[in-house]
Amino acid sequence: MSISQMKKSLTARIVQEKIYNLLVQGKRLDGRSPTDIRPINIVTGLVEKADGSALVSIGGTKILVGIKTELGSPYSDRPREGSFTVNAELLPLASISFEPGPPDERGVELARVVDRSIRESKCIDLEKLCLIEGEKAYILFIDIYVLDYDGNYYDPSTIAVLAALATAKIPKYEVVDGKIQKTGEYFNLQLQSLPFTVTFGIIREKFLVDPQIEEESALDVSVIIGVDEKNNVISIQKNSPGLLPENLLEQMIEIALEKGTYIRQKFCEILKINI
Amino acid sequence: MKDEKIRLINEEGIRIDGRRPEELRPLRIEIGVLDKSDGSAYVELGKTKIFAAVFGPREVHPKHLALPDRALLNCRYHMTSFSVDERKPLGMTRREIELSKVIREALESVVFLEEFPRTSIDVYVEVIQADGGTRTAGLTAASLALAEAGIPIADLVAAVAVGKVEGHIVLDLCDLEDKFGEADMPIAIAPRLNSIVLLQLNGRFSKEEFKKALELAKKGIHEIYQKQKEALKNKFSEVSLMEV
Amino acid sequence: MPLYFSEREIVLPGQLLSDDSKRSGEGTYVLGNKVYASTVGFATIKNDKVCVIPFKGAYTPQPGDRVIGIVIDVKPNGFEVSLGRHLIATIRMPDKKEVQALNLKVGEVVYAYVKESGLRGVFLEAGEKIKKITSGLLVSMHPSKIPRLIGRRGSMINMIKKETGCDMLVGRNGFIVIKGPSPLSEYAAVSAIKLIEKEAHSQGLTERVENLIRSIIGGEAGYER
Numbered sequence: 001m002s003i004s005q006m007k008k009s010l011t012a013r014i015v016q017e018k019i020y021n022l023l024v025q026g027k028r029l030d031g032r033s034p035t036d037i038r039p040i041n042i043v044t045g046l047v048e049k050a051d052g053s054a055l056v057s058i059g060g061t062k063i064l065v066g067i068k069t070e071l072g073s074p075y076s077d078r079p080r081e082g083s084f085t086v087n088a089e090l091l092p093l094a095s096i097s098f099e100p101g102p103p104d105e106r107g108v109e110l111a112r113v114v115d116r117s118i119r120e121s122k123c124i125d126l127e128k129l130c131l132i133e134g135e136k137a138y139i140l141f142i143d144i145y146v147l148d149y150d151g152n153y154y155d156p157s158t159i160a161v162l163a164a165l166a167t168a169k170i171p172k173y174e175v176v177d178g179k180i181q182k183t184g185e186y187f188n189l190q191l192q193s194l195p196f197t198v199t200f201g202i203i204r205e206k207f208l209v210d211p212q213i214e215e216e217s218a219l220d221v222s223v224i225i226g227v228d229e230k231n232n233v234i235s236i237q238k239n240s241p242g243l244l245p246e247n248l249l250e251q252m253i254e255i256a257l258e259k260g261t262y263i264r265q266k267f268c269e270i271l272k273i274n275i
Numbered sequence: 276m277k278d279e280k281i282r283l284i285n286e287e288g289i290r291i292d293g294r295r296p297e298e299l300r301p302l303r304i305e306i307g308v309l310d311k312s313d314g315s316a317y318v319e320l321g322k323t324k325i326f327a328a329v330f331g332p333r334e335v336h337p338k339h340l341a342l343p344d345r346a347l348l349n350c351r352y353h354m355t356s357f358s359v360d361e362r363k364p365l366g367m368t369r370r371e372i373e374l375s376k377v378i379r380e381a382l383e384s385v386v387f388l389e390e391f392p393r394t395s396i397d398v399y400v401e402v403i404q405a406d407g408g409t410r411t412a413g414l415t416a417a418s419l420a421l422a423e424a425g426i427p428i429a430d431l432v433a434a435v436a437v438g439k440v441e442g443h444i445v446l447d448l449c450d451l452e453d454k455f456g457e458a459d460m461p462i463a464i465a466p467r468l469n470s471i472v473l474l475q476l477n478g479r480f481s482k483e484e485f486k487k488a489l490e491l492a493k494k495g496i497h498e499i500y501q502k503q504k505e506a507l508k509n510k511f512s513e514v515s516l517m518e519v
Numbered sequence: 520m521p522l523y524f525s526e527r528e529i530v531l532p533g534q535l536l537s538d539d540s541k542r543s544g545e546g547t548y549v550l551g552n553k554v555y556a557s558t559v560g561f562a563t564i565k566n567d568k569v570c571v572i573p574f575k576g577a578y579t580p581q582p583g584d585r586v587i588g589i590v591i592d593v594k595p596n597g598f599e600v601s602l603g604r605h606l607i608a609t610i611r612m613p614d615k616k617e618v619q620a621l622n623l624k625v626g627e628v629v630y631a632y633v634k635e636s637g638l639r640g641v642f643l644e645a646g647e648k649i650k651k652i653t654s655g656l657l658v659s660m661h662p663s664k665i666p667r668l669i670g671r672r673g674s675m676i677n678m679i680k681k682e683t684g685c686d687m688l689v690g691r692n693g694f695i696v697i698k699g700p701s702p703l704s705e706y707a708a709v710s711a712i713k714l715i716e717k718e719a720h721s722q723g724l725t726e727r728v729e730n731l732i733r734s735i736i737g738g739e740a741g742y743e744r
Contacts, residue, residue, distance in 0.1 A: 012589045012657045013626040014696075027702045029656075029709070047404045048322065050357035060310045064403060066357025087365055092351065093328035093399035095311050099336075100351050100399075102366060143356040143365070147326065147401070148309045314575070332577050333605040387548065387557060391577065392638065394605045422532055425576035425663065427557035429548060430533030467533035467555060504531050507559055511529055511574055511720060 016203070016218040023206040029214055035255055037210040040263070042159065042270045044167040052168025052189075056160035059212060060150030062094075065160035067142050069170050071180065074130060074137040082129020082137035086115040088144035088157065095149035111144065113197070113237045114158055117226040118142075120234040121195035124165065128190075131173060136180060138170065151213040154224050154239075158197045159267060165189055166273055195228045196263045197235070198256040207248055209259060225253060227260035283440045283452055290452070292321070296445040299435070299495055304416075304506040306423050312399075314424025316506075318416040321449060322406035327416035329424045331396030345388040347395040350379035352413055354402040374410045375400075381414055381434075381463050381473035387427040396426060407450040408436045411461045414473060419503055423510070431507075432472055433500040434463030437492040439480065444487045446495045458484075462492045466500055526563060530556040530571055537569050546571030574720060577604065578662035578692050580636040586643070587652070587690030590627045598623050600631070600643065602692040603659060608633070608641040610649065621649065628652040628696065630688055652688070655698040656705050660716045662693035667719040668712060675715070675725055682732040683708045707735040 022028055032038070038059030047053040050066035057063070074081055088111035090098040098104075103111075118124065129138040142161055146153045169186035201211035201219040211219060221242035226235030233253055238244055268274055283291050290296065300321030309315040312328035319325075335341040352374040356363050367375075382398060398420070400413035411434035418432040438448045440456035453459050458478030464471050480488060521538045524530055534556045536547060543554045547569055556562060558573040580586065580602070588600035588608060597611045597618065610631070612618045623629065630650040631643040643649070660668060668689060669676045680687055685699035685708045695712065699705040711728045718724055 012628045014628055014652065014654055015657050017654065018656045022702055025702060027706075029706075031706055047324070047355075047357055049360060049404050049406075053357065062309070064355070066355060066403075068357045068362035070362065087356070089365060091353075091399070091401060092397070093309065093312055093315075093326065093330075093401055096330060096333070100353075141356065141362050145355055145401075145403075148311050150310060331605070334607070391605075422559050423575065425558050425560075425573045427546070427548070427576075428532045429550070429555070429557065431531070465533070468550070507531055508529055511559060 015214065019215055019218040020203045020206065023203060023208060028208060030212060034206070034208040035259065037155075037259060037262070038212070040156075040159065040266050040270075042163050042267070044163050044271065050164075051170050052164040054160040054163035054167070055147075056156045056163060057148075058152060058156040058159075058210060060148060061146075061153055061156055062148040063153060063156040063160045064145045064147050065142065065157070065164045066145075067140055067164050067168050070139050070141065071131065071136055071173060072139040074134065078126075079134035080130050081126035082131075082139060083126065084118070084124060084140035084142055086111045086118070086142045086144065086161070088114070088146070090146045090149070090153070094146045098146070098149065109237070109239060110153060110157060113154065113224060113226075113235060113239070114144065114161055117158060117195045117197060117235045118161065120226075121193040121228045123162070123191050123193040123195060124189060125192055131180065132175060138173075140170075149213065151211045151216045152199045154197050154199045155210060155263070158195070158226070159263065162191070162194055162196070162267065163271060166191055166271060193228050193230075194264050194267065195226050195234050196260045196267070197224050197226045198259045198263070199224045200252050200256075202242075202244065202248065205245060205248070207252060209255065223252065225256035227256050229261075229264060231257055233257075281451070281455070283455060284443050284445075288443060290440070290445065292449055296443050297491060297494065299447045299498055300449065302499065302502055304419065304502060306419055306506055306510040312420070312424075314420040314422070314426070316416040316419035316423065318412050318419075320408055320412045320447065322404055323408055323412050324402070324404040325409060325413050325416050326401045326403065327413060327420040328399045328401075329396065329417070329420040329426065330399075331424070331426065332391040332394035333397070335393065335395045341393040341395070344392050346386075346391040346393075348379055348383050348386060348388060348398065349395055350375050350382065350398040350400070350417070352378050352400045352402070352410065354405060354409070358402045358405045374413075377473055377475065378410060378414050378417065381432060382417060382421065384470070384472040385418070385429045385432060385465050385468070386421065387429070390427055396421075405450065407448045407453045408461070410434075411436050411463060411473075414463050415499060415503065419507065422507055430465040430467035431500065431503050432463050432465050433496045433503060434461065434473060435492055435495040435499060436461040437488045437495070439478065439484060439488070444484060444491055446491050458488075460488055460492070462489075462496070464493070464496050466496070522569070524562040527561050529559070530562040531559055532557055536562055536571075539569070542568045544568030544570035546573050573663060575661060575663050578602075578606065580606065580608070580633045580641050580692070582633055582635055584633040584691040585630070585689075586633060586692045587628060587630050587657075587688060587694035587696060588643075588692070590623045590625050590629065593618075593623060593625060597645075600629060602641070602690075603662070603694060606641060606692065608643050610643045610645050612645045617645070621651075623651065628657060630690070630696075652696050655686075655688075655696040656709070658695050658697065658709055658712060659693050660695060660712055662691065664716050664719045665689060665691055665693060667724075668695075668715050670725065675728065678725065678729060679708060679711050679732065682729060683711070683736065703736065707732045710735060
């Protein structure tokens with residue numbers, strides 16, 4: 001059962017008016033243009049106990065992702081593949097609007113949307129994660145924690161997941177005389193794709209990219225678009241109530257592809273990798 | 276599944292991570308690291324890494340839980356799934372529930388709750404990596420977050436775990452020492468009040484060992500307390516006459 | 520009285536301030552017969568009492584304070600207004616006609632005066648003293664920094680108004696409404712507020728705020744990207 005968000009952060013009507021009026025002039029509260037993304041920062045390896053970890057911030061929003069590997073059985077319909085699962089928690093310390101308790105619907109949605117981007121883009125080579133066909137494979141647990149919420153937790157979450165995956169050192173196992181044992185060595189995941197998400201906020205007929213928290217409460221609708229490096233759209237999620245004007249979608253996809261490329265460049269620059 | 280027993284302390288009294296029995300792990304404190312909370316702190320004690328954040332005073336939800344004469348203090352101690360060796364599933368475990376309680380009770384002892392009736396003060400301790408001493412480092416961080424938030428407190432709370440490892444009394448147990456040692460005693464003190472606000476024992480001490488452990492804990496706590504004060508002063512430095 | 524701090528020294532909770540337990544003011548507490556600090560802030564003597572002016576702390580409404588709030592509930596005998604954080608104030612208007620005449624809706628912004636504040640709650644003056652704010656940019660700043668935004672005898676706020684050309688209404692509770700001749704001027708005012716919030720305790724702040732505003736209005740601070 002999903003209940004309407006009654007405790008949405010209180011907005012004054014004059015703020016909504018103001019944000020729209022600024023947008024009409026191509027401006028935003030913090031001086032950005034409608035399609036500008038706030039500064040992106042990536043730190044990897046902060047949590048040594050995790051097999052991979054990344055702390056990413058876009059503006060004031062901070063996300064921590066950690067990856068843990070376990071050995072398990074492959075799915076019966078995919079006996080030659082390892083698997084991964086994505087979970088997310090909106091930590092109460094990140095915002096007055098996050099409450100402690102089991103992951104609320106927003107956390108579940110975040111996990112599933114990020115999961116779909118990763119899965120659809122085939123970013124992880126799952127066949128390389130198989131140990132014994134039909135019996136044993138690596139399972140990656142990718143856990144997302146929102147630590148500080150200043151608007152838009154989707155895009156930094158995707159970046160953090162990819163950064164953690166790209167820099168992960170997975171403990172290597174091997175089969176010796178029918179028994180599985182740790183080798184003491186590690187291997188990297190060679191990512192096959194870098195799918196990033198771009199979050200849009202819409203007010204009447206205008207849209208903006210990477211909404212900050214003050215803008216979020218003034219939006220009519222919010223949509224997330226996932227894109228890969230081959231100019232494919234690999235996920236979409238309208239993640240708020242409200243009417244999404246059809247005629248905006250094409251424009252938004254153009255911008256999403258453009259912004260996806262920008263984020264990818266920054267990502268590769270900061271982590272010094274290529275795809 | 277160990278074939279050989281790991282020696283936690285060698286003949287010279289050097290511990291498995293190279294420390295002497297009375298040595299604290301390297302301590303790093305940062306104040307005001309999260310923007311959205313009213314006060315926050317980040318503490319690293321060796322490999323243990325913890326965020327603490329405070330919201331408040333703020334409205335109580337649900338309203339009927341509000342107290343007429345003082346603030347409600349809530350505390351949540353939580354660990355990320357990847358903070359420990361074996362992944363911890365999402366959700367609160369019984370251990371986290373117990374630790375949330377003892378941390379809350381420690382902080383309640385020093386916060387002037389009567390100054391904010393019908394409100395709540397919410398404290399969140401988030402462990403991102405656990406290598407022993409998480410509840411004490413978490414409490415150390417939480418008290419700094421309260422101070423940064425401007426919530427009136429009688430004193431900062433400094434905390435550390437002491438224990439017994441292969442017969443030696445040691446300060447600030449790391450994870451291995453906690454798991455395989457003979458005693459683990461987390462203690463928190465509000466120095467100004469000369470009072471202990473958190474105390475637990477898991478394991479056993481003789482009377483003399485207990486005395487020694489308490490003395491050693493007080494030394495460690497004193498060191499941590501000095502570092503807390505230094506960090507707070509540095510955060511608010513660049514002092515001048517305010518023009519008001 | 521014997522004092523253990525120097526004027527304007529940063530003190531920490533638990534720090535010993537004086538031996539005179541009869542003269543303990545805000546931000547301090549008495550234990551035994553001594554006075555200690557309870558918050559981080561500047562220790563000083565005010566009205567012959569030892570006080571600590573906290574760097575950060577919750578706002579406690581005082582009668583006469585001017586505040587800006589957002590209407591959150593409309594009732595037959597008045598309105599409820601959010602002053603931010605945990606503070607909900609009430610405007611009591613027993614006359615239903617008055618309530619209808621004022622015609623406040625949820626989400627609207629008002630400028631009002633605090634009538635009383637105590638265990639029963641916070642009440643705002645009703646009647647003519649309430650002003651509806653129908654347009655402008657609403658921003659918030661931590662209430663403990665508002666005195667710094669205003670400055671001694673209004674020096675800081677007047678400088679900001681002059682340099683940006685904006686009208687500004689400041690609520691003691693931390694809400695501020697800005698109305699300027701252009702988005703750029705409003706952006707300059709908001710940037711000034713953010714800088715003050717970040718560096719309220721530092722020296723030479725007025726000059727730095729002035730320079731920031733001038734660089735934004737002069738087009739150097741990259742508003743147009």
